[in-house]
Every structure is written in structure tokens, then in C-alpha cells.
Amino acid sequence: xxxxxxxxxxxxxxxxxxxxxxxxxxxxxxxxxxxxxxxxxxxxxxxxxxxxxxxxxxxxxxxxxxxxxxxxxxxxxxxxxxxxxxxxxxxxxxxxxxxxxxxxxxxxxxxxxxxxxxxxxxxxxxxxxxxxxxxxxxxxxxxxxxxxxxxxxxxxxxxxxxxxxxxxxxxxxxxxxxxxxxxxxxxxxxxxxxxxxxxxxxxxxxxxxxxxxxxxxxxxxxxxxxxxxxxxxxxxxxxxxxxxxxxxxxxxxxxxxxxxxxxxxxxxxxxxxxxxxxxxxxxxxxxxxxxxxxxxxxxxxxxxxxxxxxxxxxxxxxxxxxxxxxxxxxxxxxxxxx
Numbered sequence: 001x002x003x004x005x006x007x008x009x010x011x012x013x014x015x016x017x018x019x020x021x022x023x024x025x026x027x028x029x030x031x032x033x034x035x036x037x038x039x040x041x042x043x044x045x046x047x048x049x050x051x052x053x054x055x056x057x058x059x060x061x062x063x064x065x066x067x068x069x070x071x072x073x074x075x076x077x078x079x080x081x082x083x084x085x086x087x088x089x090x091x092x093x094x095x096x097x098x099x100x101x102x103x104x105x106x107x108x109x110x111x112x113x114x115x116x117x118x119x120x121x122x123x124x125x126x127x128x129x130x131x132x133x134x135x136x137x138x139x140x141x142x143x144x145x146x147x148x149x150x151x152x153x154x155x156x157x158x159x160x161x162x163x164x165x166x167x168x169x170x171x172x173x174x175x176x177x178x179x180x181x182x183x184x185x186x187x188x189x190x191x192x193x194x195x196x197x198x199x200x201x202x203x204x205x206x207x208x209x210x211x212x213x214x215x216x217x218x219x220x221x222x223x224x225x226x227x228x229x230x231x232x233x234x235x236x237x238x239x240x241x242x243x244x245x246x247x248x249x250x251x252x253x254x255x256x257x258x259x260x261x262x263x264x265x266x267x268x269x270x271x272x273x274x275x276x277x278x279x280x281x282x283x284x285x286x287x288x289x290x291x292x293x294x295x296x297x298x299x300x301x302x303x304x305x306x307x308x309x310x311x312x313x314x315x316x317x318x319x320x321x322x323x324x325x326x327x328x329x330x331x332x333x334x335x336x337x338x
Contacts, residue, residue: 089106
């Protein structure tokens with residue numbers, strides 16, 4: 001990249017920037033760009049973004065960044081690319097961004113690795129009830145196993161049902177392969193040939209629920225997927241099966257799941273996401289012994305989090321030197337409403 005430096009606006013506030021970047025990544029960006037940082041301890045407002053975007057060639061956003069509305073874009077006289085140093089860009093970009101030919105990239109692939117690893121850990125936790133034994137030992141209860149009549153399982157040879165087949169699910173499939181499991185996939189938006197190419201079997205949702213020993217949710221939350229897993233679906237599952245959700249809480253009808261867990265329709269669940277977050281203190285989920293709860297931490301790990309800014313810096317280097325992009329977001333994947 002010779003000649004005049006491009007101008008890059010980083011909307012991420014200072015505290016968050018320190019979490020998602022390394023000094024060497026910021027220095028790498030500054031070698032080929034004039035960088036304007038958000039020096040505030042908060043995200044920019046819509047109006048601040050509108051004023052600061054003028055004359056900017058590229059913009060790096062993060063969680064909570066202001067949205068690129070028509071009003072903002074009317075001032076974006078040089079904007080060519082937006083890099084979101086996180087996952088989903090839908091809360092931050094509009095269809096207008098793509099109509100104006102602005103390229104969008106994100107760091108979702110990096111986050112997906114963390115979520116897939118976390119999901120595998122939760123599958124193993126459920127099958128072997130590992131957290132229960134850790135808790136018992138913290139309470140100096142060596143005889144915990146003798147005192148409880150639950151059954152534990154190996155992962156090897158089980159049937160795993162994967163609902164949604166995006167990046168996270170595909171990484172998870174790779175992690176599961178050494179366990180010699182059968183993997184069923186339900187995703188009406190992914191061709192069966194693509195699913196088969198990963199060594200999985202494409203099935204309808206009912207078949208997946210009936211046959212799987214573990215069902216793991218990786219579907220985006222849309223009108224189509226809201227409460228996709230309700231009372232009818234939960235009753236289809238095996239009584240020995242576990243349900244894992246690291247996607248979005250509202251994909252599962254939480255009231256129906258509570259009933260299923262209380263009445264033993266399924267063996268248990270591991271939930272990282274909930275219909276209302278933070279999970280209300282009065283939620284009955286806290287009281288159940290057959291559910292593991294985590295506070296929406298599936299991804300990214302702290303290690304992975306520090307790499308997100310660097311992912312976008314490399315994408316900008318590729319873009320401004322005419323090389324192919326690795327993590328370009330296509331507008332059709334966002335399903336903008338008309």
C-alpha cells in the first residue's frame with residue numbers, strides 16, 4: 001500500500017478496544033492508515049458517527065456501535081469498507097450500506113471457534129454430569145455418586161442433532177468427528193449436498209428430535225425460528241436426551257422447557273442464552289438440578305476476544321491491496337425486511 005495513507009475510524013470505545021485488540025494489531029493498522037480512535041469511555045452516538053465519518057475510507061465497529069443509517073451514510077463521502085470486530089453485523093449496518101456498494105466484513109469466524117469448543121464442553125458436561133461432581137468435591141462430598149441415582153453416558157457412538165448449520169455448527173462437527181458420532185442436521189436454508197459433504201445427514205426437525213441423544217441449537221433468531229423448540233418438539237425428544245443452547249434464548253420456549261425439565265420429558269439441558277437476559281433472579285431454572293446455566297459466555301474466550309481487532313486489520317490490508325477477503329458479509333445472509 002503505497003502513496004497516501006487511507007483514513008480509518010475506530011468507533012470502539014477505549015475500554016472495549018483494550019479487550020479486543022493487541023498493541024501490535026493497532027500498530028499494524030497505523031502503519032498503513034491514519035487512524036482516528038474513539039477516545040471516549042462509551043460508544044459514539046448516531047450524531048457523533050455522522051460527523052466523524054466524513055472523509056473516512058474504512059470504519060471499525062464493535063459491540064454497541066451506532067447504526068449506519070441513511071443519515072450517517074449521507075456524510076460517508078469516502079467510505080469503502082466497514083469491519084465489525086465481533087459477530088453479527090445486523091444491529092449495526094442497514095440495507096442501505098450494501099446498496100451504496102460499501103463492503104462489510106466481520107470477525108464471526110473467530111468467535112465461532114470459541115462457541116463450538118464451548119458447546120462440545122457442555123455436551124460432555126451433560127453426558128458425564130461433570131459440574132455436579134466438581135460441586136460435590138468443593139463441598140468435600142466424596143460419596144456424591146453413591147447418593148444420587150442418575151445415569152452417565154459416553155459421547156462416543158451417540159447421535160447428535162444439530163439445529164442450524166452455519167459457521168459454529170460446522171466447527172462443532174469437526175470437533176465431534178473423533179468421537180465417531182452420528183450427526184443429524186436440520187437447516188432448511190442449507191442444501192442437503194452441503195450437509196452431506198461434512199459427513200452429516202440432512203433430516204427434518206421432527207426426525208432429528210426423535211433420534212438424537214443430544215440436540216444442540218445453532219440457529220439464528222428470526223420470526224421463523226422464534227420458539228422453534230416448544231412443548232410439541234420437546235415431547236418428541238428421548239427421555240434420556242439433552243438439549244444444548246448457545247445460540248439465542250428465544251429459539252426455545254422457556255416455559256415449555258421448564259415443564260419438560262421438571263416432568264422428565266428429557267434428561268436435562270445446558271443453557272448459555274435465555275429469553276430475557278440477564279436471567280431474572282426469580283427464574284425457576286436456577287432451582288433445577290438437571291440444567292446447567294452459564295451467563296451468555298460461550299464465545300469468545302478472553303484469548304479469542306483479544307484477536308478480533310487483528311482479524312479486521314488483516315481484512316483491511318487485503319481489501320486495500322486488492323486481495324480476496326476471507327470474512328465478507330453478503331446482504332442476503334442478513335434477511336433484511338422489505
